[in-house]
Amino acid sequence: MWPDGEGPSHNGHGRASSGSEVVVIGDQVTSTAALQPTISNIHNSTKCHIGPKFVSISQTVHSNEVVKGRFLGLELVSPMKSRRLRCSVAVCVCWAFVVASGLGIYFLCIALFVPQTRIDIGLNETWYLRRPDWQALAPSSVYKMQFLRLPVKYVTFGHSAVNSCDNRRDCITEVRNIQRDHLERFGDISANYLVGGTGLVFEGRGANVIGAIIPGWNSKMISVMFLGDYRQSVLDDAQIENVRTLLKQLVNDNVLDPAYELYGYCQILTYNVSPGPNIMVKMHKFEHWRNENASKCLKRYFYLSCPRYLWDLVKNSTRAERVLCSIASLLVILCIFLIVYFTVIAKPNEEEPDTAPWNISREMWLAEPYSYTNEIDSVFEPLRLVIIQHSAGSECHRFASCASVLRNIQGYYIKVKHRDIPYNFQIGNDGRVYEGRGWRKEGAHTQFYNRCSVGIGFLGDYREELIGHSSVTALQQTRAHMLLNAGVQMGFLHPDYYVVGASDIQRDGTESPGSNLYRAIQQWAHFDHENRFRNKSCDEINAMFKRN
Structure with a gap:
């Protein structure tokens, strides 16, 4: 249709030149109108290409490949x-x-979780005894310690309504008796603090632990229990002053709200006696006391006849009612038993921290008082002879258990031998030195040598030929040296003293102090390797040193 050079030009897609109405497919020229596809929404554009394959357009197209x-x-x-x-x-x-x-x-x-523990308030007074000081027992295995939300706004006073006490030893004994009773009922001693005669203050559950005194109030108060029955006992000035000091310290430690309120037990649970009339009359000496319901405090106990009440109840009921009540009671008991059995999870006992000092006095391990008649003769002082023995009994590795072992030993000697514990000092497996008869008191540990020696007994059985024998520790030996050095400094021991085992001089063939302990003391600098004291009396020993 066109001469050479005058036909329409072709591009690479087979399209005719711009403005042409035909396209070339293969060698044939075809009208564009016959090949125009039906496509909607396509604007007139010079960039629209039509050919054997689908065309691309500049408009955004959403396809399955995008x-x-x-x-x-x-x-x-x-x-x-x-x-x-x-x-x-x-x-x-x-x-x-x-x-x-x-x-x-x-x-x-x-x-970041830090388990909450009992707060140790910053009170360092001789009249304030923490739980380890009065040898508190571990709480019951089913008791779960719960803590107060501090600061609390209330303080309550009550009394134990049992024995009073006016010295440290009796008060410790009374507090321990109360704890034993409360362990079965409450899991631990019920009050936060206890107050004995002469102003002794004992840490009970402590500053931030929920007590078990008044249901509904325990989680928002600090409870203070006075030891004794204050229908007869009288509150003394030392108790008042020390309790006021305790409360001020609790305020300083943010345990108590500065605007806390103080009440007697009978002001909360009205028509009750506790804390007793002799405390209530002196409550005004505590500045935070509130006198609401004070008139409802009783001066003596009133007891209802419970057996008579139950008898009247049974007598006035029908047989069917009695049977139904019995069945209901059994079902309730069974349900409680099942709930306790399946929900209570036992946990290991939480031992109290063992914070006692290394040198324990008789008063601290609650020794029975004993009147001594024999003291070391001054002619033998300062002493030259130290005799080491073992108790041949049970071990103990904590202050509370060692104190219990010593009380048992002393009780045996007082009851059976009619004399006090035989040693001047004892050393426990915990490494502490426990005062027995002490310095300048004649012991009863080694026959024929008690007048001129100091006897030290190691708690435990150190005979290696026995299964489960005790083994002397480095801490025990260190504490023994500390004791002996203190004796030299105080003038009770001569600087050139000698150490021997009981088997070195005892004439009855004893095995004390046991092979394990004996081998250890042989390494001590003052040990007598020459066995110079065997078969000699105290007078002969004294004369021997005087000649030198």
């Missing part, structure tokens, strides 16, 4: 080839988020 998503606020348009890579990135980000969340929860809930 993936469009939004992640972290960024729009991602991914072709099919990039789907796997994008999915892997998303999975990694998700796992990183999970791990970071887990670490955050662990750090906040576990790493």
Whole structure:
């Protein structure tokens, strides 16, 4: 149709030149009208291409080969080839988020968690005894310690309504008796603090532990129990002053609200006697006392006849009612038993911290008072002879258990031998030195040598030929040297004293102090390797040193 050089020009897609109404397909020229596809919403554009394959347009087209998503606020348009890579990135980000969340929860809930414990208030007075000082027993295994939300706003006074006490030993004994009774009922001693005669103050449950005195009030108050029955006993000035000091310290330690309120037990549970009329008349000496319901405090106890009440109740009921009540009571008891059996989880006993000092006096291990008639003759002072023995009994590794062992030994000697504990000093397996008869008191540990020696007994059986024998520790030996050095400094021991085992001089063939302990003392600097004291009396020993 066109001469050479005058026909329409072709591009690479077989289209005629611009403005032409025909296209070339193969070698044939075809009208564009015959090949025009039916496509809607296509604007007139010079960039629209039509050919054997589908055309592309500048308008945004959503097709199945385009993936469009939004992640972290960024729009991602991914072709099919990039789907796997994008999915892997998303999975990694998700796992990183999970791990970071887990670490955050662990750090906040576990790493930063600090278990709450009993607060030790900053009161350092001779009249204030912490739980280890009065040898408190461990709480019951079913008791779960709960803590107050500090500061609390209330303080209550009560009394034990049993024995009073006016010296340290009797008061400790009374507090321990109260704790034994309360262990079965409350899991531990019920009051936060207890007050004995002459102003002794005992730490009970402590400053921040919920007590077991008044139901409904225990979680918002500090309870103080006075030892004795204050219908007859009288509150003395030392008790008042020391309790006021205790309360001020609790305020300083943020245990008590500065505007706390003080009440007697009978002011909360009205028509009751506790804390007793002799305390109530002196409550005005405590500045935070409130006198509400003070008129409802009784001066003596009134007891209802419970058997008579139950008899009247049974007598006035029908047989059917009695049977039904009995069945209901049995069911209630059975339900309580099942609840306790399946819900109470036993836990190991929480031992009290063993904070006693290394040198324990007779008063601290609650020794029975004993009147001594024999003292070391001054002619033998300062003493030259130290005799080491063992008790050949049970071991003890804590202050409370060693104190109990010593009380048992002393009780045996007083009851059977009619004399006090035989040793001048004892050394426990806990490494503490316990005063027996003490310095300048004649012992009863080694026959024929008691007048001129000091006897030291190690608690336990140190015979290695026995299964489960005791083994002397470095701490025990260190404390023994500390005791002996103190004796030299105080003038009770001569600087050139000698150490021997009981078997070195005893004439009855004793095995004391046991092979394990004997081998240890042989290494001591003052041990007598020449056995110079065997078969000699105290007078002969004294004469021997005087000649030198």
